[in-house]
Amino acid sequence: MPAKTKYDYKKLVRAELADMSQLLHSLTPEEWENPTLCEGWRVRHIAGHFVGGYSIPLPQVLWLLGVKYKFNFPRAAHEISTQCGEENSPATLLAEFDRWTTAKKHRGVATVGPMKEHFLDHMIHQWDITIPLGRPRQVPQERKIAALDTLVEIKGLTGMAPAGRFAAGRRLVATDVEWSWGEGPEIKGSTMDLVLALTGRKAALDRLEGPGVAGLRRDMLAKWNRGAPKPKMRPEKIVS
Structure with a gap:
């Protein structure tokens, strides 16, 4: 990329x-x-x-x-x-x-x-x-890749969680499109789960896999505990 x-x-x-x-x-x-x-x-x-x-x-x-x-x-x-x-x-x-x-x-x-x-x-x-x-959303493949490429650049200037900072030092791998990024402990998941998790949706964070998930969870909690606004999300089951 x-x-x-x-x-x-x-x-x-x-x-x-x-x-x-x-x-x-x-x-x-x-x-x-x-x-x-x-x-x-x-x-x-x-x-x-x-x-x-x-x-x-x-x-x-x-x-x-x-x-x-x-x-x-x-x-x-x-x-x-x-x-x-x-x-x-x-x-x-x-x-x-x-x-x-x-x-x-x-x-x-x-x-x-x-x-x-x-x-x-x-x-x-x-x-x-x-x-x-419970309505699965069909997102075009090219738009998924655009979202993932964008995700790792997000700095949170409009109130969104700084996903790019959370992604740094980790390797992200999408399981539904041909996309990967970065180096470090691996985190795997669908486009939806990667986007939602790195922008603060806990339910999606729970669905990610790989040795990098624990560190991501720790860093996000530490950021929130230092006073950053916590995303207010409901823990519903994710529908892919």
């Missing part, structure tokens, strides 16, 4: 948004109320996360982050997402999701920070929904 990957992240983001739209349109009224892997969030809150992220004008986003939330990104994301999800019906959330995510030019917090992190964020949030629902 080259030192830095070269992908059209705008195109990848739009592909993930199209898949998310298809998923949301397929949900029953009961499924909109289903818990997700994000603790305290139902499906409607993740939809609200996207709607808020793409609809709130950037100046308002900056004011909210700086003045109201004192640059506490996790708190801002949580409160804006849950409020948007609670105050709107599924029909309204769908309409607003499609309106803003298919716009020719995106706006809002979704345009702030590295686009590669938004790509991975969008992919992860679909698994946050589909795993508890």
Whole structure:
């Protein structure tokens, strides 16, 4: 793998948004109320996360982050997402999701920070929904490889766990695509489990195999115990 990957992240983001739209349109009224892997969030809150992220004008986003939330990104994301999800019906959330995510030019917090992190964020949030629902998600092979190449570069600038730091000093091997990276104690798993585990999903961490898993678990716990925000995830069984 080259030192830095070269992908059209705008195109990848739009592909993930199209898949998310298809998923949301397929949900029953009961499924909109289903818990997700994000603790305290139902499906409607993740939809609200996207709607808020793409609809709130950037100046308002900056004011909210700086003045109201004192640059506490996790708190801002949580409160804006849950409020948007609670105050709107599924029909309204769908309409607003499609309106803003298919716009020719995106706006809002979704345009702030590295686009590669938004790509991975969008992919992860679909698994946050589909795993508890027991709906296996079919991701194109080339997009899986793009996600894995991106994973090891993530620095956590948008509130995501710094997966690249956790991957350093280890050899990662995907079991569902031809991909490997790094040197050191080996960690093997599916694309989904590698991505979810290195971005803080404990349920996926438990599914990885290899001599490097114990060290990864230790380093992630140490990072969280030093005061880094802990991902709030539910321990549902992973569906591949």
